Amino acid sequence: GDVYKRQGLFHADPHPGNVFVLPDGRLSLLDFGNTGELDEPMRESLTLLLEAVVKGDARAATEAYLEMAPGSEKVNHAALLVDIKAALYEIRRINLADVSIGSAFESLLRAGSRNGVHNPGEFVLLTRAFVILESMIRQLAPNHNYMESFREEISRLTALHFSPVRIKDKSARLVRDVERLIMDAPGDTRRVLRRIAEGNLGRLPGLEALGGRFSRNLERLSGAIAFAALVISGSMLLLTPVGGWHHVLGEVMIISGIVGMLIAGLGVLRRDHGQR
Structure with missing residues (x-):
């Protein structure tokens, strides 16, 4: 047993x-x-x-x-x-x-x-x-x-x-995973942006024929995913019992994600209004 x-x-x-x-x-x-x-x-x-x-x-x-x-x-x-x-x-x-x-x-x-x-x-x-x-x-x-x-x-x-010991161990692993995610995020983001700029991110036959509208929608989706990831990661940090700088960083990430989504949403509304 x-x-x-x-x-x-x-x-x-x-x-x-x-x-x-x-x-x-x-x-x-x-x-x-x-x-x-x-x-x-x-x-x-x-x-x-x-x-x-x-x-x-x-x-x-x-x-x-x-x-x-x-x-x-x-x-x-x-x-x-x-x-x-x-x-x-x-x-x-x-x-x-x-x-x-x-x-x-x-x-x-x-x-x-x-x-x-x-x-x-x-x-x-x-x-x-x-x-x-x-x-x-x-x-x-x-x-x-x-x-x-x-x-x-x-x-x-x-x-x-x-048990408290098990929850503490799982929380510690969660903190390490989030820290690793935060440390790796800048490099991963740069690589993705570089591939997008070079046109090498998931190219499909005939994708160019879809025009600029598809590209703009793809950019909006990528931004929404990035901001949502900030909010989720920040929430996970706030839930950890460790406290200290983890909670401060979590709050900053949540606020940044929400502000980013608001700015992106206003940008979409402004572009749609301009097209009309």
Whole structure:
């Protein structure tokens, strides 16, 4: 359990031959030839998914499930939500002691496959491991309230997910990423502007035939994106708990972005008025 929380490693083949029951009642796993690993974003999404399944929250389960499959492009979201609602409804009808997380995950995988979700291989492995392990636990302790124990573990995972130390670490990484973005932005902007001036930025056959109007619209769009990026980056800096110069820089970036968008908007109105 601790290895999963820290690194996302799990035993992917916990069949009875790979599990020993120790004298104190704990389980010892053998033969780690078949293991899986979940990265941090997938572990966070899985925690939210488990919490949603236990609570019967179909919308939250759908959102967390899709976060685990970022490569899915053509997903029928409405149909997926309906299928997941149906799956969770069936789970809620079962006696709590008989609920299987592995079976719930299998229902999610089937619903996802029907509606265009590209199920990640690690999640498929984890589902298989749940199904095998749950079956064995029910044989070893048929009267044990497996779901109640699982609910307690989800509470611990959720507390870990939102712990102050974890939030502080994520905020520190966010600050470093924003600092890197700020440091790289001037050079990247100069390179983009140079390519635009040379006419080498995304040239397409027949683009010149579209005339100056397309070029002006492209310039406006590029400016709007740049100013919006300033506002977003500034907001991210303001949300960090570090404080100090980060908040000052965030405020300056937000004000600069808003002023830039206002000036650009006035320029567009002035040009449109002049053309009339």
